[in-house]
Amino acid sequence: MRIVVTVVGKDKVGIIYKVTGILAENKVNVLNISQSIVDGFFNMILIADMAGAATEIGSLRERLDKLAKEIGVEIRVQSEDIFTAMHQI
Amino acid sequence: MPIISSNDIIETTHMITQENLDVRTITMGISLRDCADPDMKTCARKIYDKITHKAEKLVQTGCDIESELGVPIINKRISVTPIAIVGESCRETNYTPLAVALDKAAHEVGVNFIGGFSALVDKGYTKGDRNLIASIPEALASTELVCSSVNVGSTKAGINMDAVAEMGRIVKDTAERTKDADAIGCAKLVVFCNAVNDNPFMAGAFLGVTEPESMISVGVSGPGVVKHALEAVRGQDIGAVAETIKRTAFKITRVGQLVAQEAAKRLNTQFGIIDLSLAPTPAVGDSVAHILEEIGLESCGGPGTTATLAMLNDAVKKGGLMASSYVGGLSGAFIPVSEDAGMIAAVEKGSLSIEKLEAMTCVCSVGLDMIAIPGDTTAQTISAIIADEAAIGMINNKTTAVRVIPVPGKGVGDRVEFGGLLGYAPIMAVSKFKPDTFIARGGRIPAPVRSLTN
Numbered sequence: 001m002r003i004v005v006t007v008v009g010k011d012k013v014g015i016i017y018k019v020t021g022i023l024a025e026n027k028v029n030v031l032n033i034s035q036s037i038v039d040g041f042f043n044m045i046l047i048a049d050m051a052g053a054a055t056e057i058g059s060l061r062e063r064l065d066k067l068a069k070e071i072g073v074e075i076r077v078q079s080e081d082i083f084t085a086m087h088q089i
Numbered sequence: 090m091p092i093i094s095s096n097d098i099i100e101t102t103h104m105i106t107q108e109n110l111d112v113r114t115i116t117m118g119i120s121l122r123d124c125a126d127p128d129m130k131t132c133a134r135k136i137y138d139k140i141t142h143k144a145e146k147l148v149q150t151g152c153d154i155e156s157e158l159g160v161p162i163i164n165k166r167i168s169v170t171p172i173a174i175v176g177e178s179c180r181e182t183n184y185t186p187l188a189v190a191l192d193k194a195a196h197e198v199g200v201n202f203i204g205g206f207s208a209l210v211d212k213g214y215t216k217g218d219r220n221l222i223a224s225i226p227e228a229l230a231s232t233e234l235v236c237s238s239v240n241v242g243s244t245k246a247g248i249n250m251d252a253v254a255e256m257g258r259i260v261k262d263t264a265e266r267t268k269d270a271d272a273i274g275c276a277k278l279v280v281f282c283n284a285v286n287d288n289p290f291m292a293g294a295f296l297g298v299t300e301p302e303s304m305i306s307v308g309v310s311g312p313g314v315v316k317h318a319l320e321a322v323r324g325q326d327i328g329a330v331a332e333t334i335k336r337t338a339f340k341i342t343r344v345g346q347l348v349a350q351e352a353a354k355r356l357n358t359q360f361g362i363i364d365l366s367l368a369p370t371p372a373v374g375d376s377v378a379h380i381l382e383e384i385g386l387e388s389c390g391g392p393g394t395t396a397t398l399a400m401l402n403d404a405v406k407k408g409g410l411m412a413s414s415y416v417g418g419l420s421g422a423f424i425p426v427s428e429d430a431g432m433i434a435a436v437e438k439g440s441l442s443i444e445k446l447e448a449m450t451c452v453c454s455v456g457l458d459m460i461a462i463p464g465d466t467t468a469q470t471i472s473a474i475i476a477d478e479a480a481i482g483m484i485n486n487k488t489t490a491v492r493v494i495p496v497p498g499k500g501v502g503d504r505v506e507f508g509g510l511l512g513y514a515p516i517m518a519v520s521k522f523k524p525d526t527f528i529a530r531g532g533r534i535p536a537p538v539r540s541l542t543n
Contacts, residue, residue, distance in 0.1 A: 004093070006102055032092050045095050057157050076102065078159030080093065085347040086340045087097040 001050045002031070002080040003057060005064070009073025011042040018071060019046070022063050027054040042073065047080065105160055109313035109375040110341065112348050113368045114164040115151050116289035118296035118304045118361060119143045121170040121205075125178040132179055133190035140167060140194035140203075143303055148199040150355045154348055162348065163310075163370075163510070167195060168294035169205035177217030184221050188228035188235045195234040202277075204294030206237040209284065211246035212533070222252075225259050229274035230266035236277045236292035240284035242479040244486045248282065248534040253479065256280045257472030257528065261495060264464070268497040271505040275494040276427075276459065280475050282482035282489050287362050287417045293455070293490060304361035305353040306418060309345035309409075311337070312367050313374040315401075319383045330384055331404045338365065338408030346413045364418030365409030366454060367401070369429035371512035377401075377422050378431025378441075389431055390441025398422065399452035419488055421454025427507060427514035428459055436515050443474075443517055451481055456490035461505045461514040464497040471495065473524035476534075484537055 007019060020030060028048045035044040050057065061077045068075040104110035124135035144167055151165040169175075169191065176184045188206050195203040206228055208218040225237050239256055242248035260275055267274035279293040286297020289306040296304075318337040322329045345363045353360035369377045378389035381397045402422045410416055424446065426432045435441035443460065450456045456478050462471075475491045482489030496505050499516050506513040 004098055006098065034095050045098050047092055058153075061156065076106075076159055079157045081347060082158040082160060082344060083093045083098055083101050085343045086101055087093060088091075 001057070003028070003048050003050055004078050004080050004083060005046040005048065006076045007042065007044040007046070007073055009042055009071075011037050011040055012071065015042055015071065015073060016044065018067055019044070019064070019075070022060075022067060023048055026060055026063070027052050028060065104311070104314045108311070108317045109370070109372060110311050110344070111161040111163050112307060112345055113310040113366075114166050114289055114308040115147070115162055115348065115352050116166045116168055116294055116306050116308070117144050117147050117356070117358070118168045118287070118300055118306065120296055120300065120302050121172075121175045122298070124175050127178055127180055129179045129181040129186050132176065133186050136175065136187060136190045137194045140169070140191070141197050144198045144200065146356060150352055153355070154351050158348070160344055160348070164202070165200050166289070166291060166294065167198070167200050167203045168289065168296045169203065170298065171207040171209060171295050172205055173208035173215070173217040173221035174298065176221060177215060182220045182223075183227070184224040185228045185231060188224070188232050191235050192232035200234070202234050202236050202291045204236040204238065204291050205296060206235050207239065207295040209240040210249050210252045211240055211243040213249060214252070222255060222259060225278065226262040226266050226274065229263050229277055236294065238279040238281055238284065238293045238295060240281040241475065242282040242483050242534070244283060244483050245536055247536040248476065248479045248483055250476065250528075250533060251531045253476045254472050254528050254531055256475055257468035257470070260471050260493065261468045264495045264497055271507065272494050272496045273507060276492065276507055276511050278492065280491045282479035283487060285418060285488055288419050289362075289364050290366065290368065290419060292492060300361070301359050304359040305349055305356060306361035306364065307345045307349035307352070308364040308366055308368060308418065309341050310366070310368045311341040312369050312377050312380055314341060315367065316374070316376070316380045316383050319380065327400065331400055334401060334404035335408035338405040339412045342409040342412035360415065362415045362417030363409070363413040365406055365413070365416055365420040366418070367405055367422040369423060369425065370510055371428055371430055371433075373430055376429045376431035377424055378429055378435055382431065388438055388440035389435040390445045394445060395448050395452055398424075398449050402453040419454045423454055423458065424449055425459035426517070427461065427512040428510060429512075433512070433514060436517060443519060447477060447481070450478065450489055451485060455488055456482075456492070458490065458492050459494070459511065459514065460492070461494045461496050461499075461516045462519050463500045463516055464495050465500070466495045466519050467525075469523065469525045469528045470519060472528045474519075476528075480534070483534070
């Protein structure tokens with residue numbers, strides 16, 4: 001399963017480092033990252049592969065939710081299926 | 090597999106986080122045809138056992154899919170075979186114990202409503218239908234999660250005016266028995282014409298006799314998403330509006346289709362249908378009335394409301410049909426007054442009346458829905474409102490319904506609060522002119538001619 005991780009929040013040092021650190025710990029392979037800063041706000045969309053992952057999406061979300069609270073950003077983790085269903089025929 | 094574009098990801102995320110995109114309900118239909126028994130207690134036990142077995146994992150599965158896809162799935166519900174059929178073999182005549190068994194099973198598996206305390210009497214009553222209808226007020230007063238519906242007419246059979254007259258009295262009795270909670274029992278009681286067998290939405294859901302042993306159906310939602318999409322075409326002609334609604338409905342329905350397929354697979358049951366309905370909630374930004382106002386009305390209920398609603402309803406169907414393999418249920422925009430912030434505001438402003446709502450039901454799903462009326466409205470007047478609405482459904486070959494709440498002790502200018510998804514409602518005025526002699530006639534309105542359709 002491929003997942004989409006979106007991060008939105010006030011920019012600060014180390015957001016990508018911390019998010020990808022958690023993914024690496026759980027053996028989740030990053031496929032694509034796009035990131036921008038608009039008016040001081042950090043926006044990131046990260047697509048990753050859970051095929052060889054050491055965890056499942058629910059516990060990965062719990063881990064990222066905890067991080068989101070620590071660094072004061074919003075992190076969403078979703079299966080890619082919802083985006084492909086909606087935007088690709 | 091191609092990498093999905095950032096813009097598409099942002100659009101979907103925005104729909105969910107800012108525009109209240111959700112899947113309104115996953116409803117599991119469960120046939121109870123094999124639960125009949127001459128002994129009421131045995132019948133009730135069979136019902137409880139079958140539901141708790143079949144739907145054991147329904148809520149957990151819904152929560153798992155919600156978590157994986159990141160889209161809220163608001164309700165997990167169950168619909169069952171009309172209990173008039175299941176209870177018919179019982180020696181006892183009061184079917185309240187069967188409603189209690191449904192309620193207990195619903196609590197046990199964690200769903201928030203169970204529908205199917207129902208009877209279908211378009212052409213006349215069987216013994217089970219009579220017993221069930223007579224049991225409705227007590228059943229709704231002694232349960233929390235059970236929803237009830239009665240189909241009193243159809244295009245093929247005409248309208249059973251004896252049942253129409255009786256349902257006026259049943260609605261009043263249900264209000265009286267639940268008066269301590271602002272007649273909440275009536276919010277769980279729908280009177281239909283042309284009821285459908287596969288409706289996943291409450292309070293009118295039941296699993297018709299033509300349906301399989303069990304199935305999963307999904308009701309989608311998303312008025313907020315449609316409203317937001319229309320903000321981008323302000324000033325353009327109405328064709329652009331219809332096209333935008335179609336595209337948006339397509340996207341919304343694709344999410345519903347995905348959820349339904351996943352849920353059916355995981356619960357090892359059949360995928361039933363997607364119900365293409367725009368179902369509002371009392372939350373700000375989740376209103377059908379606000380879509381009509383975005384199209385260009387000062388206030389919902391004013392002139393132009395029927396035309397804009399007709400276009401909205403049709404465009405939602407056209408977009409949704411292309412997005413799902415199986416479409417069914419009610420499939421149309423809902424206009425439940427107490428569940429739609431824009432409708433409530435329109436009533437309070439004086440732009441929306443019951444008469445205008447009746448006109449609106451000619452072009453959309455489903456009928457006079459969640460309308461609080463004065464407590465002193467007579468049973469005959471309620472019956473006549475039901476008859477009018479059933480006539481619209483019968484002649485136009487569509488489903489119509491009445492879910493009105495005559496709130497004891499309250500009148501025009503008062504408000505009732507049902508809480509949660511059922512919302513709150515100002516009491517609406519009802520015509521004082523009496524239909525009593527008409528209702529007292531009883532009998533049947535013959536089935537209509539299907540040609541010469543003017």
